[in-house]
Structure formats: C-alpha cells, structure tokens
Amino acid sequence: MKKKIVSTMLCAAMITTMLAGCGGSDNGGSAPAADNGGATQEAAPAGDSADGGEAAAPAAGGGSVYWLNFKPESDEVLQEVAKDYNAKTGVEVKVVTAASGTYSQTLLSEMDKSAPPTLFIIGNQAGVKDWKDYALDLNGTAIANELNTDAYNLYDETGKLVSIGYCYECYGIIVNPDLIEKAGHTMDEIKNFDGLKAVAEDIHSRAGELGFDAFSSSDMDDSSSWRFTGHMANLEYYYEQEGTPWTDTPATISGKYMDNFKNLYDLCINNSLTDPKELATGGHDAENEFKTGKAAFFVNGSWEYEAVKNEVPNATMIPYYCGVAGEEKAGLNCGTENCWAINSKASAEDQQATMDFMVWCVTDPDASRKLVDTFGVMPYKSAAESTNGFLAAADKYTADGCYVMNWATNFQPNVDSYRATLVSALNQYNADQSDANWEIVRTAFVDGWANEYNATH
Amino acid sequence: MKSKKITATNSLQKATKRWGFLFMGPVLIAFVIGFVWPFIQGIWLSMCQFRLISDAKFIGFDNYVKTFQDASFRHAFWYTAMFAVVSLVIINVLAFIVAYILTLEIKGSNLYRTVFFMPNLIGGIVLGYIWSMIFDGILGRYQTSILLESKYGFWGLIILMCWQQIGYMMIIYVAGLQNVPGDILEAARIDGATSMQTLFKVTIPNVMSSFTICIFLSLTNGFKLFDQNLALTGGQPFVIQPGGTTIKTTEMLALNIYNTFYSSNTTSQGVAQAKAVIFFILVAGLGLLQLSYTRKREVQQ
Numbered sequence: 001m002k003k004k005i006v007s008t009m010l011c012a013a014m015i016t017t018m019l020a021g022c023g024g025s026d027n028g029g030s031a032p033a034a035d036n037g038g039a040t041q042e043a044a045p046a047g048d049s050a051d052g053g054e055a056a057a058p059a060a061g062g063g064s065v066y067w068l069n070f071k072p073e074s075d076e077v078l079q080e081v082a083k084d085y086n087a088k089t090g091v092e093v094k095v096v097t098a099a100s101g102t103y104s105q106t107l108l109s110e111m112d113k114s115a116p117p118t119l120f121i122i123g124n125q126a127g128v129k130d131w132k133d134y135a136l137d138l139n140g141t142a143i144a145n146e147l148n149t150d151a152y153n154l155y156d157e158t159g160k161l162v163s164i165g166y167c168y169e170c171y172g173i174i175v176n177p178d179l180i181e182k183a184g185h186t187m188d189e190i191k192n193f194d195g196l197k198a199v200a201e202d203i204h205s206r207a208g209e210l211g212f213d214a215f216s217s218s219d220m221d222d223s224s225s226w227r228f229t230g231h232m233a234n235l236e237y238y239y240e241q242e243g244t245p246w247t248d249t250p251a252t253i254s255g256k257y258m259d260n261f262k263n264l265y266d267l268c269i270n271n272s273l274t275d276p277k278e279l280a281t282g283g284h285d286a287e288n289e290f291k292t293g294k295a296a297f298f299v300n301g302s303w304e305y306e307a308v309k310n311e312v313p314n315a316t317m318i319p320y321y322c323g324v325a326g327e328e329k330a331g332l333n334c335g336t337e338n339c340w341a342i343n344s345k346a347s348a349e350d351q352q353a354t355m356d357f358m359v360w361c362v363t364d365p366d367a368s369r370k371l372v373d374t375f376g377v378m379p380y381k382s383a384a385e386s387t388n389g390f391l392a393a394a395d396k397y398t399a400d401g402c403y404v405m406n407w408a409t410n411f412q413p414n415v416d417s418y419r420a421t422l423v424s425a426l427n428q429y430n431a432d433q434s435d436a437n438w439e440i441v442r443t444a445f446v447d448g449w450a451n452e453y454n455a456t457h
Numbered sequence: 458m459k460s461k462k463i464t465a466t467n468s469l470q471k472a473t474k475r476w477g478f479l480f481m482g483p484v485l486i487a488f489v490i491g492f493v494w495p496f497i498q499g500i501w502l503s504m505c506q507f508r509l510i511s512d513a514k515f516i517g518f519d520n521y522v523k524t525f526q527d528a529s530f531r532h533a534f535w536y537t538a539m540f541a542v543v544s545l546v547i548i549n550v551l552a553f554i555v556a557y558i559l560t561l562e563i564k565g566s567n568l569y570r571t572v573f574f575m576p577n578l579i580g581g582i583v584l585g586y587i588w589s590m591i592f593d594g595i596l597g598r599y600q601t602s603i604l605l606e607s608k609y610g611f612w613g614l615i616i617l618m619c620w621q622q623i624g625y626m627m628i629i630y631v632a633g634l635q636n637v638p639g640d641i642l643e644a645a646r647i648d649g650a651t652s653m654q655t656l657f658k659v660t661i662p663n664v665m666s667s668f669t670i671c672i673f674l675s676l677t678n679g680f681k682l683f684d685q686n687l688a689l690t691g692g693q694p695f696v697i698q699p700g701g702t703t704i705k706t707t708e709m710l711a712l713n714i715y716n717t718f719y720s721s722n723t724t725s726q727g728v729a730q731a732k733a734v735i736f737f738i739l740v741a742g743l744g745l746l747q748l749s750y751t752r753k754r755e756v757q758q
Contacts, residue, residue, distance in 0.1 A: 105719060112509045130508070280602035281593040417720050421703045424604075424695035431605055444697045451702050455720070
C-alpha cells in the first residue's frame with residue numbers, strides 16, 4: 001500500500017516535470033525575436049574551420065585576403081562575392097564571420113593566430129583605441145581615392161586614417177504612412193515632438209477600434225535593447241554636442257537632454273502594443289508587429305528596409321522628435337560602424353591583395369550591386385546606386401536642409417557594460433515609472449558614462 | 458617449466474616498464490598541451506598586462522591588488538559561496554531521498570530513474586533560456602520578471618540547478634544504496650531496528666563514499682557555474698550606485714571573470730586572469746578540504 005502511494009507520488013512528480021516543459025514552450029510562445037538572435041549565433045562561426053586550409057595556398061599574385069566580418073546577416077553575400085573574386089582573379093578570399101555580438105572576442109583570438117585577418121573592422125573610437133597599432137594608414141591609398149565623402153572615416157589622434165567606411169546606415173522611427181492615414185491623420189502633422197505625441201496618443205487611445213496600435217514593442221532583451229540604449233540614446237548625445245561633434249570620447253557627459261530622451265522613450269513604451277511591465281524579458285517580435293500592420297511606428301534603422309518593403313511598401317522613416325527647440329529641421333541619425341581596416345602586421349603581398357580586393361568591391365558593377373543591396377549604400381564614386389527607401393528618406397531630409405544627427409553613440413565608453421547597466425535601469429523604470437526610478441536611469445546614463453570612461457582610460 | 462613461466466612474466470614486466478611511456482605518451486602529451494601548459498601560462502599572464510597573449514608585459518602583482526579592490530568580485534564571491542552551500546544542501550538531500558525511494562523496489566523504478574536523469578542531458582545554456590521563459594511566464598502574471606529582483610534570480614538558479622543535478626546525484630546514490638550488503642540490513646532487522654534507525658545507523662554510514670563524491674561534485678559545480686548563470690539572468694538586476702558604478706547582483710564568480718576579461722579596459726585581461734587564478738585556488742582548496750573531511754566519515758566494510 002505504502003509503495004503504491006509512493007509510486008503515485010513519483011508519477012505525479014514526473015508528470016509535473018514533463019508539464020513544466022510543455023508550459024515553458026507555451027509561455028514562451030512569443031519568443032521568436034530572441035530565437036532569431038540565437039539562430040544567427042549558431043550558424044555564424046561555421047566559416048572558421050571550413051576555410052582553415054585555404055589560406056595556406058596563395059594564388060598567382062602572391063597575396064591572399066582574409067576578411068573578418070562582424071555582421072552575421074551579410075555573411076552569405078560576402079561569401080558569394082569572395083567566390084566571384086576568386087573565380088575572376090584566382091586570389092584566395094576567405095571571409096569569416098564572427099557570431100553575433102562576439103566580434104571583439106573573435107578578433108582578439110584571430111589576430112593572435114599565425115594567419116591573422118588581413119581585412120578587419122574598426123567600427124568606432126573605442127576600436128581605434130584598441131587596434132590602431134594593427135591598422136595600416138589608409139591616407140592617400142587607392143581605396144581612399146574612391147570615396148565620395150570623408151564623413152564615415154575614422155582617424156586616430158595623429159591623423160592616421162585607421163579605418164574607412166564601406167557603407168553607412170541611418171536610424172530613426174520607421175512609420176507606416178497608410179496606418180497614419182487610416183487613423184485620420186497625415187504625415188504632415190508629424191513635424192516635431194508635439195505632433196508625434198498627438199498622433200501616437202490618439203492612435204493608442206483608439207487602438208481597439210482601429211485594430212492597430214501606435215508603437216511596436218520595445219523589448220529590453222539582448223535582441224532588441226540596443227534600439228534604445230544604443231540608438232535612441234543618441235539623441236541625448238547628439239544634442240549635447242551642441243553643434244561641435246565629438247572627436248574623442250568625452251570623460252563625462254552632462255545629461256542636459258535627458259528629459260528629451262525621456263519624452264520620446266515614455267511615448268514609445270506607453271503607447272505601444274505591449275504593457276511596459278512585460279518588456280524586460282522580451283519575446284515580442286517588433287519587426288513582425290510592424291510588418292503585419294499591428295503597429296504604425298517601429299524604432300529601428302535602414303537595414304530593416306529589406307525586411308519590411310514587401311509588406312509595407314510605403315514605409316518611411318522620421319527623425320527622433322523629442323521636444324528640442326528647432327527640431328523641425330532634424331534629419332535622421334546617419335553613421336556607420338562598418339569601417340575597413342587593413343592589418344599592418346600582414347605581409348606586403350597580403351596587404352596589396354586586400355587593397356585590390358577592396359577597390360574591386362566598390363568599383364566592379366556586379367560586386368558593388370550585390371554589396372549595396374545588402375549594406376544599403378556604399379559611399380564610393382563608382383559603386384552601385386542605393387535602392388533603400390529609408391536611406392532615400394535620409395537623403396531627402398538632407399536635401400531639404402535638415403541637419404544630420406551624427407552617431408555620437410559610437411563614443412559610448414566600454415559599450416557592452418555601459419549598455420547592460422542602462423538596460424537594467426530601464427527594466428526597473430519600465431516596471432514602475434516613478435521619478436526615483438528615472439533617477440536611476442539618469443545615474444546609469446550620465447554617471448555610468450564617467451564611470452566606464454574611467455575604467456577604460 | 459615453472460621457472461620458464463616466471464621469466465616470461467619477468468620479461469613482460471620489464472617490457473612494460475621499458476615501453477610503458479609509449480602508451481602513456483599520447484595521454485601525457487595531451488594533458489600537458491591541454492592542461493598543464495595553459496595553466497602555467499595562465500599564472501604567468503595573471504602577472505602581465507596584455508591584450509594579445511603574444512605580447513604580454515610583466516607588471517608584477519598589480520592585477521591581484523586590483524582584484525581584491527574590486528567590489529563586484531567580492532560581491533560575486535559571497536553570492537557564489539551562498540549559492541554553492543544552498544544548492545549543495547538541497548540537491549543532496551533531495552537526490553538522496555529520491556534515490557532511497559527508488560531503491561525500495563517500486564514497479565517501474567527504472568523508468569523513473571531514466572526520467573529523473575534526463576534533465577542532466579540538456580546543455581546549460583539551453584536550460585537557462587528555457588527556464589527563463591518558464592519563470593517569466595509565471596512571474597509575468599504578477600507584473601514582474603526574474604530580471605527585476607535578485608532574490609528571484611537566486612532561487613531561480615537554485616531551482617534550475619536542482620532540476621538538472623538531482624537526477625545525476627540520484628544515480629550515484631542509487632549505486633551506493635544497492636551496494637549496502639543485505640546481511641547487514643538483515644542483521645539490523647533481526648536485532649529489532651526500526652526503519653529510521655536502519656536508515657541513519659546502517660544505510661547512511663555505508664553510503665558515505667557516495668556522499669563524498671556527490672558533495673564534492675555539487676560543491677565544485679556550484680562554484681564553477683557559468684552557462685546557466687549567463688543564460689538565466691546574466692547578472693541582472695544591477696544595483697547602480699551613485700557615481701555610476703554597478704554591482705551585478707546575480708553575477709557569480711565565473712561570469713564575473715568572463716565579464717572582466719571582455720570589457721574593453723586596457724588592463725582588464727590581466728585582472729581577469731588574476732581572478733581566474735584565485736578562483737582556481739579557491740575551488741581546488743575547498744574541494745580538497747571537503748574530500749578529506751567526508752573521507753574520514755566513510756565506513757570500510
């Protein structure tokens with residue numbers, strides 16, 4: 001009898017364990033955003049071992065190219081372009097892509113190998129600081145002469161051209177104009193923060209009747225939080241520069257425009273499909289919410305154009321309106337972290353081969369077409385034309401005399417740690433939007449900057 | 458005839474002695490390459506400032522000084538110690554109870570053993586993400602999240618570790634329990650011992666060696682825990698102090714070392730290395746201490 005009871009209990013325990021498993025997948029049913037990140041991570045590092053042998057067989061020209069790429073989403077195209085170049089010239093081009101979010105770790109270990117990357121990415125001032133000794137001076141080189149703007153290049157303090165932009169991007173608020181009109185508004189109403197606020201709050205208040213909401217979810221998990229801690233934060237840094245762009249990471253920031261950041265951030269989380277209290281763990285696919293017409297606004301960047309252009313053909317992008325005086329003249333946030341650097345420790349033949357490859361990438365019609373379609377736009381004289389609607393919007397703002405908001409966010413010191421701290425503070429604020437909790441966000445944003453600066457300088 | 462056989466054995470022994478190294482060799486080489494050499498290099502690097510390990514610069518004990526000044530490291534140490542102790546107790550008590558029940562000759566106990574063992578086959582990082590969904594599915598109903606309260610993070614990790622480890626420890630206890638000689642148990646029964654007395658006076662002393670190994674494993678597992686920690690909370694929530702420094706409240710030692718190593722501080726790699734050396738001494742020391750302590754309580758039959 002006793003045994004029977006015991007075995008019943010065991011059964012119950014076992015079933016509970018199993019049900020816990022099922023329940024988990026139910027609860028996590030809204031997780032595809034997080035899954036996406038995982039999938040790219042899994043797929044990405046494959047190139048390493050597969051291509052390991054190739055570097056040992058240099059082609060006729062003597063040198064070979066080894067490109068350490070940092071964007072998993074462009075890996076496929078780069079492999080294709082590398083193959084084309086090899087077929088055309090016989091020069092070996094090996095492209096290895098670091099798994100999502102692990103570029104700096106991968107670079108650190110790859111540079112230490114006997115066949116280090118000849119072409120790698122130095123995307124911001126922090127990267128310049130860490131890697132300038134390993135980068136060839138690109139001033140006056142063949143690739144530099146192909147550029148049509150100097151805006152996306154990175155120099156060190158001695159004026160050495162450490163890395164050179166090969167594409168640029170812009171970010172802001174992606175809008176579905178059709179939904180705005182469906183709600184009885186026009187795009188012309190949105191020329192500043194007050195206009196944006198009025199439209200967004202009106203849509204949110206009538207979400208049930210309209211069948212869509214204003215903002216898509218602003219999740220705080222790793223696959224999404226950078227849209228706020230990296231991108232939206234830029235509006236604070238941008239205005240804080242007061243017209244003279246930073247050239248190096250400032251030791252401290254004042255947080256003068258924190259209230260403007262709060263304006264837009266609050267608007268975004270409080271007029272959205274998702275209760276702010278549920279943002280901490282994520283799992284709401286914001287891109288999908290926008291694509292399927294469930295939300296009219298989507299905070300993201302020009303790289304999203306390919307993903308949304310079929311479902312939302314009229315999608316356009318507006319600046320971060322946040323209540324700063326004169327913001328009617330604001331444009332989009334344009335900049336890049338995609339900057340090529342040539343390894344100064346590589347052999348002269350490899351450096352030459354790498355340079356030839358880069359020039360070919362930006363001048364060959366087929367190759368630059370493929371690359372532009374992936375990257376959006378390449379700032380080179382003979383590169384293919386861009387077909388990206390959001391970058392076209394950025395151009396239009398510039399043509400209308402609006403100011404471009406540069407990527408001051410690239411100066412964030414010890415960026416991963418700084419942003420992680422900010423995420424933690426925003427999580428607390430999302431759960432309870434009190435003034436005390438906003439003070440914690442301000443501390444993380446402003447004092448955190450100084451703290452991370454001190455840790456790294 | 459007899460003498461010949463002895464010589465044969467002798468020459469075999471001789472040959473074994475002479476050529477043994479050939480067979481030992483590969484393992485030894487692998488051990489040196491994969492463990493001894495990196496370990497020595499690690500100790501050397503802990504006294505260097507470096508970004509790439511090929512150009513490290515010797516700076517003496519600065520890294521160790523910085524390590525002991527680091528508030529986040531101290532926090533991680535106490536947090537890890539607390540976690541290790543709590544998880545050790547819970548895991549071993551529950552594992553022993555389950556093992557004891559499953560050796561009572563219940564129908565289908567093999568099935569139960571398999572089912573309870575299975576969680577152990579899932580990798581830590583996957584488990585962390587799965588459990589974070591489970592916890593948030595539940596906590597979400599109360600408008601909170603595992604990332605918002607350090608105590609949720611702590612107990613969440615305990616639950617996760619129990620779920621994963623109890624089955625494994627259970628197998629070791631089952632093996633121990635089955636090795637308790639039947640005649641001793643029979644003697645106890647004839648002498649009129651109650652089942653409780655039999656358990657505490659006969660069975661447990663006889664499975665002390667299982668306790669030794671299980672406590673050792675769960676103690677070192679608790680200290681070395683990394684993937685589950687990274688995937689479940691990643692150190693969140695942070696306490697942001699005035700001045701902007703942060704304490705990651707659910708960050709354990711291994712994750713602290715990892716985060717230190719990959720922060721873009723010019724000296725952080727060396728500091729992380731120093732932390733790792735301290736970490737090794739700590740785990741090895743505690744493990745050995747615990748082994749010698751529980752060994753004394755083992756009963757030889």
